[in-house]
Amino acid sequence: MNRRDFIQKTVPLSFLPFFIGGYSIKAFGRSPFLESLISAATETNNVLVLIQLNGGNDGLNTVLPIDQYSNLSNARSNILIAENKILKLTNATGLHPAMTGMKKLYDSGKLSVVQSVGYPNPNFSHFRATDIWLTASDSNQYETSGWMGRYLSDQNEFPEYPTGYPNSVMPDPLAIQIGSVISSGLQGYSANMGMAITSPTNFYQFISNTVDPAPNTPAGHELTYIRQVAQQTNLFAGAIKNAATKATNKSTLYPVAPDNSLGDQLKIVARLIAGGLKTRIYIVSIGGFDTHSIQAVAGQTETGTHANLLRRLSSAIEAFQDDIKLLGAENRVLGMTFSEFGRRIKSNSSGGTDHGSAAPLFLFGKNVKSGILGSNPIISSSVSANDNVPMQYDFRSVYASVLKSWFGVPDAELQRVLFKNFQSLPIITSTNIATHEDVKPNRFELFQNYPNPFNPSTKIRFNSSGSNLTLKVYDMTGKEIQTIAEGNYPSGSHEVTFYANGLPSGIYYYRLQSGSYTEMKAMALVK
Secondary structure, three states: HHHHHHHHHHHHHOOOOOOEEEEEEEEOOHHHHEEEEEEOOOOOOEEEEEEEEEEOHHHOEEEEEEEHHHHHHHHHHHOOOOOOOEEEOOEEEEOOOOOOHHHHHHHHHEEEEEEEEEEOOOOOOOHHHHHHHHHHOOOOOOOOOOHHHHHHHOOOOOOOOOOOOOOOOOOOEEEEEEEOOOOHHOOOOOEEOOEEEEOOHHHHHOOOOOOOOOOOOOOHHHHHHHHHHHHHHHHHHHHHHHHHOOOOOOOOOHHHHHHHHHHHHHHHHHHHHHHHOOOOOOEEEOOOOOOOOOEEEEEEEOOHHHHHHHHHHHHHHHHHHHHHHHHHHHHEEEEEEOOOEOOOOOOOOOOOOOOOOEEEEEEEOEEEEOEEOOEEEEEEEEOOOOOOOOEEEEEHHHHHHHHHHOOOOHHHHHHHOOOOOOOOOOEEEEOOOOOHHHHOOOOOEEOOEEOOOOOOOEEEEEOOOOEEEEEEEEEEEOOOOEEEEEEOOOOEEEEEEEEOOOOOOOOEEEEEEEEEEEEEEEEEEEE
């Protein structure tokens, strides 16, 4: 292997970064997760900022279903927020009291809540669930490419990338990830792509042409040399540095470093966006959401581990949104949070929550359709330790909506990118998609099944407007049980029968989906 090949194949994968703001920046090669955001066919100045909540966020402690409070209290009394301390978004739904910053964004029309986002037959392993979210695969499907990369794979905008880059057409990294852990979604076919920034101190060392001091020993000299080579061999270093020196953060809302690592990361992102980088996507992260124990302080449940995490998330997003507005970039930036899964409905005896399925997802920015998409999770009066929040929206529907409405990906491309057709959701104001409220009246309606409780069968009635729809049944773990209606049903009322087929007693959900409209109801099988 010659020196050029060695550097190309090994240095981009190593932890030999140049530094910006305390976060090391590592060059990645081609990333199927992100490449589709840079496409000649979808030319745009829009930017997507992804915030990964590592560990599995407890959605029921983040977006609280006030209308289900009594049953929720039965399920998690040792961690539940007092009702009078919830930050109300509506009479039925509110935020954790630590999330005052995001409440302000909601009130100003810059925050969208998508309820109960997940996928059928969820996996409760951190590693596998994260892989599913990054590749947009089914739970029994294993993919090596990312959901965004599949779109660009048939394009010719960046032939031979990364060889010959940067150049006059694309002088900047296609993506920037902040954090030392390289996401599997950033892994390309033969190399990596973008940049990764691992610490704020190193960011500012980079733009000031300094490196951490090393001991005055032979090993120290070698370490200094390696750090210098890492800076010199990063082909995009100049572009990053130029952008960083062109803009200065203007918001005074950022938490004082190092109190909030997410705020520190977003502060760098805002600076690079305002500095003129053509980079389309930034990934930042905050960890600690695997709250199996002592999630809240006994007797003061609005405080504790999870409250601190949500406070950091909320204040960082508020400061970032304020910054990009002051920097004149607000119209170009869309933010989105995601976590590999939610938590169980019922808390455990250790004052925490165990791995679950669906959870709410946030989008923020000037161009989001502010409000709450979907209904509150249905909480039974009798919840078992294995019961989960049922999926209301597939996470790939969110992806489809962002690709289509924010980056202009044509409809013909979406099925190839995501393997299937997924509903487009009204989450971005720059779209022509009908709103959730526009779809339902006089077009679709899902009625309560009868009899309920039932054994061994029950009838489910719904109204159709003549459009394609699907009606599926799920159990409390999120497992898909059966498709009981699918296809184009003529306008009018229809009735289908669901047979228990040896299923055990318990609560089941049936979910109707047509276009951007989704509705879900619960039914009880009693034997």
